[in-house]
Amino acid sequence: MKHFSLTIRNLIRRPGRTTALILLTAFLAMSLFCGTIVVSSLRRGLNSMENRLGADIIVVPAEAESKASMKNLLLQGTIGTFYMDASALEKVRETEGVEKASAQVFLSSMKADCCSVKVQIIGFDPENDFVVQPWIAESLNHQLGDMEVVVGCRVETDVGNNFRIYDRNCKVMAKLATTGTGLDTAVYCNMNTIHVLLQAAEEKGITHKIDSGNDSEVVSAIYVRVLPGADPGLVNNRLNGHVRKATAIRTAGMMTEVADSLNGVSRTIAVLIGAVWILALIILFIVFSMMVNERRRELAVYRLLGMSRKMLSGMILMETALCSLTGALSGTALGSVLVFPFTTLIETSLKLPYLECDAGTIVLCACFAITITVLVGCAAGTRTASRLSRVDPGTTLREGA
Amino acid sequence: MKKDVFCVILLVFAAAIAIGSVTVLGPCVHEDGSEAPCTGAGRAVLCGGCVLAILAALILSIRKPSIRIVLFFIALCTAAAGTALPGTIFPLCRMDTMHCRAVMQPAMIILFVFEMIVSVCGIAFERNRIRREKA
Amino acid sequence: MQLRAENVSRRYFRKHGEANFFEAVRQVSLILESGKLTVLNGKSGSGKTTLLNMLAGLLNPSEGKVFLDEADLYTLEDKELSRLRGEKIGVIPQGRSAVDTLSVYENILLPGMLYGGAPRTEEAENWMEVLGISGLRNAMPAELSGGELRRMAIARTLTASPGVILADEPTGDLDSDNTETVLAALQQAARAGKTVLIVSHEADAEAYADRVYHMEHGTIE
Numbered sequence: 074m075k076h077f078s079l080t081i082r083n084l085i086r087r088p089g090r091t092t093a094l095i096l097l098t099a100f101l102a103m104s105l106f107c108g109t110i111v112v113s114s115l116r117r118g119l120n121s122m123e124n125r126l127g128a129d130i131i132v133v134p135a136e137a138e139s140k141a142s143m144k145n146l147l148l149q150g151t152i153g154t155f156y157m158d159a160s161a162l163e164k165v166r167e168t169e170g171v172e173k174a175s176a177q178v179f180l181s182s183m184k185a186d187c188c189s190v191k192v193q194i195i196g197f198d199p200e201n202d203f204v205v206q207p208w209i210a211e212s213l214n215h216q217l218g219d220m221e222v223v224v225g226c227r228v229e230t231d232v233g234n235n236f237r238i239y240d241r242n243c244k245v246m247a248k249l250a251t252t253g254t255g256l257d258t259a260v261y262c263n264m265n266t267i268h269v270l271l272q273a274a275e276e277k278g279i280t281h282k283i284d285s286g287n288d289s290e291v292v293s294a295i296y297v298r299v300l301p302g303a304d305p306g307l308v309n310n311r312l313n314g315h316v317r318k319a320t321a322i323r324t325a326g327m328m329t330e331v332a333d334s335l336n337g338v339s340r341t342i343a344v345l346i347g348a349v350w351i352l353a354l355i356i357l358f359i360v361f362s363m364m365v366n367e368r369r370r371e372l373a374v375y376r377l378l379g380m381s382r383k384m385l386s387g388m389i390l391m392e393t394a395l396c397s398l399t400g401a402l403s404g405t406a407l408g409s410v411l412v413f414p415f416t417t418l419i420e421t422s423l424k425l426p427y428l429e430c431d432a433g434t435i436v437l438c439a440c441f442a443i444t445i446t447v448l449v450g451c452a453a454g455t456r457t458a459s460r461l462s463r464v465d466p467g468t469t470l471r472e473g474a
Numbered sequence: 475m476k477k478d479v480f481c482v483i484l485l486v487f488a489a490a491i492a493i494g495s496v497t498v499l500g501p502c503v504h505e506d507g508s509e510a511p512c513t514g515a516g517r518a519v520l521c522g523g524c525v526l527a528i529l530a531a532l533i534l535s536i537r538k539p540s541i542r543i544v545l546f547f548i549a550l551c552t553a554a555a556g557t558a559l560p561g562t563i564f565p566l567c568r569m570d571t572m573h574c575r576a577v578m579q580p581a582m583i584i585l586f587v588f589e590m591i592v593s594v595c596g597i598a599f600e601r602n603r604i605r606r607e608k609a
Numbered sequence: 610m611q612l613r614a615e616n617v618s619r620r621y622f623r624k625h626g627e628a629n630f631f632e633a634v635r636q637v638s639l640i641l642e643s644g645k646l647t648v649l650n651g652k653s654g655s656g657k658t659t660l661l662n663m664l665a666g667l668l669n670p671s672e673g674k675v676f677l678d679e680a681d682l683y684t685l686e687d688k689e690l691s692r693l694r695g696e697k698i699g700v701i702p703q704g705r706s707a708v709d710t711l712s713v714y715e716n717i718l719l720p721g722m723l724y725g726g727a728p729r730t731e732e733a734e735n736w737m738e739v740l741g742i743s744g745l746r747n748a749m750p751a752e753l754s755g756g757e758l759r760r761m762a763i764a765r766t767l768t769a770s771p772g773v774i775l776a777d778e779p780t781g782d783l784d785s786d787n788t789e790t791v792l793a794a795l796q797q798a799a800r801a802g803k804t805v806l807i808v809s810h811e812a813d814a815e816a817y818a819d820r821v822y823h824m825e826h827g828t829i830e
Contacts, residue, residue, distance in 0.1 A: 384691070466702075
């Protein structure tokens with residue numbers, strides 16, 4: 074029987090010790106894999122959010138909760154319904170430093186037939202929009218018509234289906250690609266459609282706190298792109314001064330806040346992973362130390378029969394490497410089972426943009442977790458292998474003779 | 475004890491499915507108490523879990539390997555059907571962020587898949603037992 | 610093959626007692642010729658096992674040299690010495706010497722295959738038959754009695770068929786029938802040209818010996 078089959082026999086016929094080593098290394102690999110995937114997905118979500126925002130400044134109504142609502146809408150898809158006078162759009166466009174401005178109108182459905190919860194409906198102007206339209210153009214090759222909608226990837230409906238909102242039928246024309254932000258749960262339509270739906274809501278007795286009276290003269294948010302070379306901070310201040318009853322929010326600032334939260338979460342994950350690793354490594358060292366006494370006699374027999382020190386430490390290291398590799402692969406597989414099916418849960422719990430990594434990144438994270446775990450496992454076993462290979466067969470076999 | 479390892483694991487997972495389906499891993503709950511579209515799926519998963527638990531208890535009480543193999547096979551088929559219960563056979567809510575889609579569906583599919591794996595291991599173990607007893 | 614010890618001594622450091630060190634073996638010279646069965650007897654604690662371990666290349670002498678033919682064992686690298694021990698020197702130690710994770714049959718085949726040789730299955734079957742352990746082929750060492758383990762260790766060495774066989778109390782744990790069988794087998798090995806040394810404090814082995822040495826207080830008389 075060659076050394077490899079000897080190693081396999083040693084592992085199989087000591088199921089308790091082998092299982093303990095595999096479980097420990099599985100735990101190490103799982104924590105590392107899950108941690109790196111979550112952090113990578115968070116960073117990807119942040120980049121996606123930055124790309125999707127498309128605007129330098131967002132102008133919202135002046136009420137205190139509007140700013141928070143806007144942020145929550147973008148991050149978590151929390152329903153936001155706030156309105157300001159449509160004349161704010163012209164004022165924004167007239168402000169010095171503004172290159173483009175595009176308005177959106179928000180509406181919440183009332184338990185749409187799809188979902189038994191409220192759905193965020195966002196009306197935009199396809200002619201002037203530069204935030205949503207480029208994104209929609211990736212999935213729909215013509216402009217959105219009246220009573221036609223485009224849905225975010227998280228809305229469970231198919232292209233071509235009818236989508237009833239306030240008893241009005243809208244046709245689903247496309248489903249958008251994942252962004253990892255709150256926009257994935259929204260439904261998009263043009264301004265004519267949103268006004269029809271606003272009217273339908275009124276007919277059902279559902280008012281939307283439109284203070285200014287006529288619902289065709291309201292907007293919820295105005296997205297602003299500044300001129301190249303212009304200082305967004307300066308333009309932001311001008312907008313705050315120029316547009317009454319409205320607040321201008323710099324998206325860079327919003328992104329910085331989100332990035333800070335993300336860094337905080339990343340740090341927490343790093344600390345947790347560190348704690349798990351320290352604990353597991355301590356246990357690993359204890360297991361290996363116990364192995365020294367447990368296996369002295371067995372290894373003394375191998376030395377007696379002619380195994381050199383190098384062969385013996387090689388055999389022990391191979392056992393350790395096999396256990397570590399098995400554990401690392403199992404841990405990574407188990408980590409996948411925990412992280413990928415529960416992506417939505419992770420996203421909603423963290424309340425941050427979360428976009429699942431692409432296949433390449435996943436493979437990279439898996440290889441990283443497996444490699445580090447195997448290396449650490451082998452490093453932990455090296456000292457034991459060295460000690461055990463120096464066992465004195467003559468004295469050891471005589472003990473308990 | 476060694477002979478019952480797979481039955482016990484089967485029972486534990488079945489209990490997790492049944493108990494989970496009425497607690498943290500269950501369908502969406504409306505504030506007004508009305509039924510959500512996914513309530514049916516929750517009940518179906520509960521039934522699946524109970525069936526698996528009964529099968530596991532039967533396997534534990536029966537000693538004959540050939541009968542155990544049959545029962546494990548039934549458990550395997552039940553678990554396989556169970557994976558299709560939330561979402562495929564019984565509808566769920568139509569928003570990905572809803573509890574039924576975010577938690578219940580993935581958790582139950584994973585648990586039913588574990589049950590399938592345990593059932594296959596149980597069948598293999600009992601067949602090995604028959605072979606060893608014959609030898 | 611000739612195994613030769615020249616003025617070997619072995620000292621152990623002592624924490625307690627009258628002197629700082631204890632000399633287990635004192636200036637022993639010994640030649641073991643091929644084709645001869647040598648018995649080394651003496652009381653417990655006389656240094657027999659220590660001498661055997663030095664002859665086997667398992668214990669570095671404090672003084673003196675050990676030669677296997679022309680090779681000075683303790684000048685060799687561990688790799689070479691281990692290979693020599695694996696291929697040319699067979700040791701049947703006093704204590705339990707089974708690998709617990711291998712079956713009886715696997716234990717018996719182990720030495721011959723450490724350096725890539727073909728399994729000596731025929732010889733293994735033969736020696737298992739002779740020593741009466743054929744029925745224990747698939748048993749694990751934990752299931753064996755002391756006597757059965759001893760016979761397994763003997764079968765292992767005889768199967769490997771090294772040039773030198775060093776047996777430390779090979780008939781301890783054995784009944785009279787098995788004792789006879791074992792001693793006859795070792796004598797047969799010597800007649801076949803092997804160099805055989807039996808260390809024993811019992812008198813049985815002397816009847817099979819070509820030469821008998823007596824060891825006392827670390828020296829050979």
